[in-house]
Every structure is written in structure tokens, then in C-alpha cells.
Amino acid sequence: MAETDTMTHFDDGTEPADTEPPRGVRGRRTALIACAVVVVAAVAVVGALGLGGGEEEHPSAPPRAGSVVPVTRTTLTERTDVDGQLGFGTEIPLPVKATGTVTWLPQQGATMERGDTLLRVDDRPVVLLYGSMPMYRDLGLTATASASDTGASDAGQSDTGTDAAAPSASPSPSTGTGTGTGAGAPAPLTGMDVLQFETNLATLGYTGFTVDEKFTAATAQAVKRWQKSLGLAETGTVGAGDVIYSAGKVRIGQPGTRLGETVGEDTLTYTGTSRKVVVNASAADASWAVRGTAVGIALPDGKSVKGEVASVGRQASAPEGGSTEGESGAGAATLPVTVTIADQKSVGRLESGPVTVEYVGREVKDVLSVPVAALVALAEGGHGLETEDGRFVAVRTGLFADGNVQVSGSGVTEGMKVRIPE
Incomplete structure (x- = not known):
């Protein structure tokens, strides 16, 4: 029976207690659980590295292992944080x-x-x-x-020496024009x-x-x-x-x-007299830096204010060590991005200091999503979800954001309950 459907998980109560499952089934189940643990850990690490973006700014308690959560329809927004410096701009x-x-x-x-x-x-x-x-x-x-100078051209004389009395400065x-004015x-x-x-x-x-x-x-x-x-x-x-x-x-x-x-x-x-933020954005990953783009600014005192990209430099700075590879990490070439703050009062009395600028990378609307921790790796490849009754449903993943992941598939519906692997 186990060979007929690799997507079906047998609960212990469906088999006789004294019946030992075939070696192949037990081995596959062990491999499935191991893969699930690996993929959950890997996805969690990927999210921590920034694919989820903005988790520090939008903290939410992750679901506990073994719990059941619903598939929800929502809007997922990928947010990314970059370091900036608050000040009045270049002197x-x-x-x-x-x-x-x-x-x-x-x-x-x-x-x-x-x-x-x-x-x-x-x-x-x-x-x-x-x-x-x-x-x-x-x-x-x-x-x-x-008067003689202004009329020189009419008399056919050379027009030289005009404005000789004017100061050189x-x-x-x-x-x-000579009309109504006398000499000097x-x-x-x-x-x-x-x-x-x-x-x-x-x-x-x-x-x-x-x-x-x-x-x-x-x-x-x-x-x-x-x-x-x-x-x-x-x-x-x-x-x-x-x-x-x-x-x-x-x-x-x-x-x-x-x-x-x-x-x-x-x-x-x-x-200038208005405070602004300058970000040295990675030249390889500066597509977000478009004039007029709205961003969030986290101030050192914990407050968050609204900002807008005002200008983007056209000349990239040389990376440290002279490397010109298009990597987004340390050592990559950067472009200066200036962010203005319309509401200067929102900044308070702070004049300078390090800040964090948050921008929206991608956004998907009206999609199905589950917590990243609900994903499991299927033995035949790809990702899946374990339903409340123990079945496994294959899914396609999309955007990772805020600890959640976009999922789709013929067997996935809104409100369906899925388990968080233990």
C-alpha cells in the first residue's frame, strides 16, 4: 500500500500495532523527516540573511513546532535595511x-x-x-x-573707444543708445x-x-x-x-x-538647514534608489520617520581593496543616495548619527502564505506542507517576507490547516 502514493503519510493508528512497516517505507519516512528538519533550518537561515527582509522591524512570534496554522491570503512585502548617516549633507x-x-x-x-x-x-x-x-x-x-561715440557709426567712423569711461569691474x-543723453x-x-x-x-x-x-x-x-x-x-x-x-x-x-x-x-x-540621510548603497543592488521612492528611517532613539529618495549619485566609489566585483556585501562599489525628510519636526532635536533606512524590494498582493517553518522537503524533491490529517501536499514557493512564504499548488487552499514540523 505504501508504494501506491508517496504523498500519503500513514498514521500509527491505521496499522496493526504488531505489524512492522516494510524496511523501505520506514527508511523513506526517516529520510523525509530528516529532510524536513534540514529545509526548515535552511529556510530560517535564508530568512535571517535578509530574503525575508525587515524581520527586525516587524517582529512576530514564530509558531511553535508541532502546532497547526492556517494557510492565509495576504500581501507579502519584502523589506530590506541599509545603513545611513543622518546630517545636513556635504559641506x-x-x-x-x-x-x-x-x-x-x-x-x-x-x-x-x-x-x-x-x-x-x-x-x-x-x-x-x-x-x-x-x-x-x-x-x-x-x-x-x-555723443560723438554713439554717432560714430552713422558718420562712417570707426566705433572705437566706446565705454572707455566705464569701470573695468x-x-x-x-x-x-544716444537718444536723450549727453556726453558722460x-x-x-x-x-x-x-x-x-x-x-x-x-x-x-x-x-x-x-x-x-x-x-x-x-x-x-x-x-x-x-x-x-x-x-x-x-x-x-x-x-x-x-x-x-x-x-x-x-x-x-x-x-x-x-x-x-x-x-x-x-x-x-x-x-542646507534641513536634515537628510545619506546612504552608501551597493552599486550592484541599487535598483530601489529611484528619485521619489518612499522609505522608512529608523532613528537612533527608536523612532521611525518617513523619507523620500531625492537624488542618486552617478559615480560609484571605489570599493575597499580595489575589488570591482558586483557583490552586495562589504568591499563592493557604492553609490551615494540622498534621502530627504519632509517633516523635520519628526526628527526632534537630533542633528546627526547613524540610522537605518528601510525600503520595499518586492511586493505580492492577494497570495496564499504560510510561516516559513511550515515548509518540509519532499522525498521526490521540492517543498510541501503537512496537512492536519497527516497528508503531504506539494507546493511551489514564491516570495519570502516577514517570516512567511508565498505558496501555491493545486492542493493548497485558503484556510487549510497545516502542521509545523517538530
């Missing part, structure tokens, strides 16, 4: 164009806003303003070409950098001019009032080294110089 040198001796520096970690003094050079303040265009020239009133062409008459300096500066000046409360691309006499008067508030000589001209632009507020980083030293390229560094 970037401020583009200080002022020349001279550093006479004052702000404290590291200080937050600077529009109109604040970033540092002082030769006791002159270098002020933070907002904008995307760098300060590349002096801004002020310039002189237009003389203001190389942009004048908007004067002031003409407004124009450009998008003028519009950017005037926008900041008006936002700081120094008005009385039209915010546009022209630096006029009215703009110069507003600049004088601003210079007076800073304790500067009221010249009406803004030097290229008097202003530094940034996209918004900045957080002062580690200074690269000391008081009394000459201004250099790394005189002062800065970061």
Missing part, C-alpha cells in the same frame, strides 16, 4: 570673493538668512542674499559713451544680476526704485541706505565681494581658516 565652500584678512567668523552650526552677515573681511561685512546667479561684478551707476554694455551722462547698468539684487534689496525693506533689470540712480539711493545700516561708506555701489548668493537659508559648517588669516577658497563652508 560646500562659500564663494567668498572679498580679498583681505578674515576679522570675524560665525559659529559653526549657526543658521544664516537673507541680510545676515556671513563673515567680515578687513572688517567689512559679507552679506547673504538669495538667488541662483553668482555675484560676478560690481553693481552701480556707470557712464555712457559720449562693470563690463556689461550700457543701455544708452549716467546710464543704468542692466542685467539679470541687477534684477536679482534689486529683488533682495526691496525684500529687505530698502525701496524707492522699480525692481527691474536696470540699476538706476534711485537704486543707488536705496543701496546707500542699506550701506548705512551695515556701517559702510555710503557709496551707492555694491562690490562683487560684498554679497554672496544662495538658494535659501544656510547652516554654517566647519571653517577652513582662522581669524587673522587671508581669505582663501575654503574660508567658510555651509550646508
Whole structure:
């Protein structure tokens, strides 16, 4: 009878007590139990290595050996944890164009806003303003070409020497066309950098001019009032080294110089004011790192906050030891992944420290699953489940996640009771 169906398990009560099972059946049953123990141990180890993903974040008590559990219909999500570092991002040198001796520096970690003094050079303040265009020239009133110069082309003369009276620090062409201007008459300096500066000046409360691309006499008067508030000589001209632009507020980083030293390229560094997480993700396993991907962040104090992938580096770092193999473990090449945190208040007062970033690798919905421990190895190969009445049903396995495994097969139904092997 035992030879007719290898999927059927005979309970002790179905055979006479004095009947010894055939040697082949007993040997096969012993091998089956041994295989079951081996596969349960192996699957448990695989889950611990990360195929289950996120078990530490979603702990659940495993079923006891010998117990009966139902086959359930659920959604399985594979989660993976990677290490990250909380902080304010990479410190970037401020583009200080002022020349001279550093006479004052702000404290590291200080937050600077529009109109604040970033540092002082030769006791002159270098002020933070907002904008995307760098300060590349002096801004002020310039002189237009003389009437004879502007009419030179009409007279067939060579157009040389125009704008000779203009300062070399203001190389942009004048908007004067010769109409309504006499020799040496002031003409407004124009450009998008003028519009950017005037926008900041008006936002700081120094008005009385039209915010546009022209630096006029009215703009110069507003600049004088601003210079007076800073304790500067009221010249009406803004030097290229008097202003530094940034996209918004900045957080002062580690200074690269000391008081009394000459201004250099790394005189002062800065970061943004929002905390973020940087992950050195394995270059061979960074498919999850896509801009906009939602992730979870476990903070050192045990709290969990939401994050979003903001950027992914394009250049992989060299692995330790120079190996370039595509392995995901230690020594593999990595890519920097920046994760932003929208709700800064959720982080509390923590400014830096190691964190754990959890991301979803794969997800399957509306599938049948059982605890990993319920799997047994069948003598004829593959995996199976032992039913409550002692039968063995062959199954195909799918995703392993959170201590459970996706199963399917003609003999598997929702609610079916299966045993956890002892």
C-alpha cells in the first residue's frame, strides 16, 4: 500500500500495532523527516540573511513546532535595511570673493538668512542674499559713451573707444543708445544680476526704485541706505565681494581658516538647514534608489520617520581593496543616495548619527502564505506542507517576507490547516 502514493503519510493508528512497516517505507519516512528538519533550518537561515527582509522591524512570534496554522491570503512585502548617516549633507565652500584678512567668523552650526552677515573681511561685512546667479561684478551707476561715440557709426567712423569711461569691474554694455543723453551722462547698468539684487534689496525693506533689470540712480539711493545700516561708506555701489548668493537659508559648517588669516577658497563652508540621510548603497543592488521612492528611517532613539529618495549619485566609489566585483556585501562599489525628510519636526532635536533606512524590494498582493517553518522537503524533491490529517501536499514557493512564504499548488487552499514540523 505504501508504494501506491508517496504523498500519503500513514498514521500509527491505521496499522496493526504488531505489524512492522516494510524496511523501505520506514527508511523513506526517516529520510523525509530528516529532510524536513534540514529545509526548515535552511529556510530560517535564508530568512535571517535578509530574503525575508525587515524581520527586525516587524517582529512576530514564530509558531511553535508541532502546532497547526492556517494557510492565509495576504500581501507579502519584502523589506530590506541599509545603513545611513543622518546630517545636513556635504559641506560646500562659500564663494567668498572679498580679498583681505578674515576679522570675524560665525559659529559653526549657526543658521544664516537673507541680510545676515556671513563673515567680515578687513572688517567689512559679507552679506547673504538669495538667488541662483553668482555675484560676478560690481553693481552701480556707470557712464555712457559720449555723443560723438554713439554717432560714430552713422558718420562712417570707426566705433572705437566706446565705454572707455566705464569701470573695468562693470563690463556689461550700457543701455544708452544716444537718444536723450549727453556726453558722460549716467546710464543704468542692466542685467539679470541687477534684477536679482534689486529683488533682495526691496525684500529687505530698502525701496524707492522699480525692481527691474536696470540699476538706476534711485537704486543707488536705496543701496546707500542699506550701506548705512551695515556701517559702510555710503557709496551707492555694491562690490562683487560684498554679497554672496544662495538658494535659501544656510547652516554654517566647519571653517577652513582662522581669524587673522587671508581669505582663501575654503574660508567658510555651509550646508542646507534641513536634515537628510545619506546612504552608501551597493552599486550592484541599487535598483530601489529611484528619485521619489518612499522609505522608512529608523532613528537612533527608536523612532521611525518617513523619507523620500531625492537624488542618486552617478559615480560609484571605489570599493575597499580595489575589488570591482558586483557583490552586495562589504568591499563592493557604492553609490551615494540622498534621502530627504519632509517633516523635520519628526526628527526632534537630533542633528546627526547613524540610522537605518528601510525600503520595499518586492511586493505580492492577494497570495496564499504560510510561516516559513511550515515548509518540509519532499522525498521526490521540492517543498510541501503537512496537512492536519497527516497528508503531504506539494507546493511551489514564491516570495519570502516577514517570516512567511508565498505558496501555491493545486492542493493548497485558503484556510487549510497545516502542521509545523517538530
